[in-house]
Amino acid sequence: EIVLTQSPATLSLSPGERATLSCRASRSVNNYLAWYQQKPGQSPRLLIYDASSRATGIPARFSGSGSGTDFTLTISSLEPEDFAVYFCQQRSNWPPFTFGQGTKLEI
């Protein structure tokens, strides 16, 4: 099973700042990695797929990069609605499809 480790667990920033979230895989997942955003009381929303492709309707301030075992989600300039929990997920080696434990982005 591929284990995804996200860091930091919590990231405290202010609106307008740049956020950088990390996801590290226990072995290579090529570029088969996605990022999701989850707000309190809501279901997750797909942001980025295949490491760097934005899902439909996702603002350009969200970008993804990386390949192999190290991946980054960057939010270029934080908006108030971006404060949420972010998860990564791999589809390279399954079953099972696995998720990281999440990074909480707080104000």
Add this chain to the structure above:
Amino acid sequence: QVQLQESGPGLVKPSETLSLICTVSGDSINSHNYYWAWIRQPPGKGLEWIATVHYSGNTFYNPSLKSRITMSVDTSKNQFSLSLSSLTAADTAVYFCSRHSGLRYFDPWGQGTLVTVSS
């Protein structure tokens, strides 16, 4: 646009079997490349993929849960379902259903339904 809605009992007793249904609207569950999945999230914790099904009946299960899971599809009702047996408190979670396009990523998701396992 496709929407998914979970339905289930809310509270179940230990050792019993949980049955959940996901109703899909705005898209046909028969679409060739679409698969349909269940994912759960214990309160305050991360996400765990449970299983995925294709309308043809092909199923893919999380090995850690495989012995307790059954997934099925009802194309006439545009629904798919999950059965999870031998419940314990560790199965308490919000259960989400989702479209799992091409066995790649999960999008979109239903709103989720909280299932509590307690006597």
